Structure formats: structure tokens, C-alpha cells
Amino acid sequence: MPAVSFSARMTRLTTAIELAFTSPRGFARAVRFRNGPPRLANLVRLIEARKPATIVEIGVWRGETAQRMILAATKHRDGVRYWGFDLFSEGITDEIMKHEVSLPPLDISEVERRLAGLGASVTLIPGDSIETLPATQLPQIEFAFIDGGHSYTTVSADWRNLSGRLAPGAIVVFDDYTNEAAVEHEGYGVPALVDELRKTYPVELLEPVDTFPRPYGTLRTQLALLTFSLEAALADGHSKR
Numbered sequence: 001m002p003a004v005s006f007s008a009r010m011t012r013l014t015t016a017i018e019l020a021f022t023s024p025r026g027f028a029r030a031v032r033f034r035n036g037p038p039r040l041a042n043l044v045r046l047i048e049a050r051k052p053a054t055i056v057e058i059g060v061w062r063g064e065t066a067q068r069m070i071l072a073a074t075k076h077r078d079g080v081r082y083w084g085f086d087l088f089s090e091g092i093t094d095e096i097m098k099h100e101v102s103l104p105p106l107d108i109s110e111v112e113r114r115l116a117g118l119g120a121s122v123t124l125i126p127g128d129s130i131e132t133l134p135a136t137q138l139p140q141i142e143f144a145f146i147d148g149g150h151s152y153t154t155v156s157a158d159w160r161n162l163s164g165r166l167a168p169g170a171i172v173v174f175d176d177y178t179n180e181a182a183v184e185h186e187g188y189g190v191p192a193l194v195d196e197l198r199k200t201y202p203v204e205l206l207e208p209v210d211t212f213p214r215p216y217g218t219l220r221t222q223l224a225l226l227t228f229s230l231e232a233a234l235a236d237g238h239s240k241r
Contacts, residue, residue: 037210039223040065043145043173046225047072050171052142053080058129058158059147059175060084063111067118069145074119081121083138084111085129085148130154133161140167147175152189159193163233170228177205179220186219194224200236202227 047055047069055073060066066084073080089105106114108126115122125132129148144166146158155174166172178188194203206223213219 036064036068038208039175039206039210039221040068042206042223042225044068044072046171046173047143048076050143051076052171053077054139054142054167055080055082056085056138056141056144056162056165057082057147058085058133058145058162059149060086060088060111060124061147062106063114065145065147066111066115066122069143070115070118070120070122073143078119079121080119081123081139082115083123083125083136084115085125085127085132085136086111087128088124088126130157130161133158138165140170141165142167142170144170144172145175146172150176150186150188150190152192155189156193159197163228163236166228166233168228168230172226172228174224174226176221177224179218181217182214182219182221185214185216190224194226197226197236201229201232 043065052073055069057066057069063084066082070080070082073082086108087105088111089107108124111124112122115124125136141162144162146155146162148154148158159172162172174190174194176188176190177194178186178191180191182188183191197203204225206225209220209222211218211220
């Protein structure tokens, strides 16, 4: 199986050192979640079970989750292809940053370096996924992780634009299925979309639930797993095939 290259390991180390000097708070958070927030361990488990050859991620941010997914996939097969859609740092405005709770973003070249040497073909698409996803030619996708914009408008557009490219039996994982307090105070739209889709598709809410303190109380968030089928897509009416 493909091994992680020395250059890829050095890139990780260099990134950690730079973060320690430029953003001590961000570095502390990175150490705390060095293996990712607990809920994201489900992604590795699912990929190792399904062994997908094609992976799409909407919301790459700093590339840590992409690294884990690619490594999980390439451990079991060759020829893995990954597409990542994100604004990257070049497209992040101050207004967007005010509503983000993650670490500062990386630019696309930094993410490319982070994902180099992992054994997969990697394509990064910068820009607003509402525009870039429908404009990108993709094969049938076997595994998708939707973790981009949090509003209902954005996440529903991402689903609509992605669903027509899904292979039968594909797995779609939505991040940020949150509690009602987070919906009310932070505008998360994932719960509303997932609750609509679960009327047609098999959907499972995955444990664990991650919790984060907020001025209004607690943000509770978990992953929602949807299994795609053509029959459900026709009933749903979202998929344009």
C-alpha cells in the first residue's frame, strides 16, 4: 500500500511549527484535536469499510480531514481520486471569518503541499462551491463529505449539485447536524436539510456528539450519514441525472 512520503511528514511538522508561532491559540486547539474532533473518526471508519475510489469533500479548510480520508482510502486500494472544494484563504472575507469557529484557513498551495505524497490523485477547486461544483466535471462519486457553508441555502445547494454525480450506494456524510440552540444563534442549516432528506433516504445520526461552549450555552454537533440510491433520488426530485 502507498506510504506517506518523508516530504509529507515534514510538511506536517513545518505547518505545526509555523502555527505555534503565528497563532498560539490555534496551535493549542490543533494539539487538542490532533486526531480531529472525535466525531470525525467516523469518516476513517466508513472509508475503511467502503474502500471508495472517488472522494469529494466540500469544505477542505486546512486539509487535516482530507489527509485522514485519503490515507484511509489509499491504505486499502490504489487509484484513489480526491476532489476538494473550498474558498481557501484567498476567498475568505472578514465577514466569513467572523462566523467561523475553525482555525485560520490555508491558501490552496499550502493545502496542496499538505496532501502531496499520500498516494492519491488530488484536485483542489477554489471558489464558492455553489458555483464551482456544478461547473466541475466529476465521475460517479462513491464517498462525499459536505462540510462547507453552514447556511441552509449553501448546504442544500451543495447537496443538489452533488447528488446528480453520486454512484448507487454512495455514502454522503454531512457535518454540523447541530442542536436547536446552534441553529437559532448561529444559523446552521444542516439539521433542516437532513431532516428533509431523511423522509426519503436512509439517514443515520452518528455518535459521538461533540460539544463546544458558546455565549448562548452549548453547541452540540454530530455527523449525519446518508446512503444514496437512485430510487430515493427520483422520489426526492433533487437529483438531475
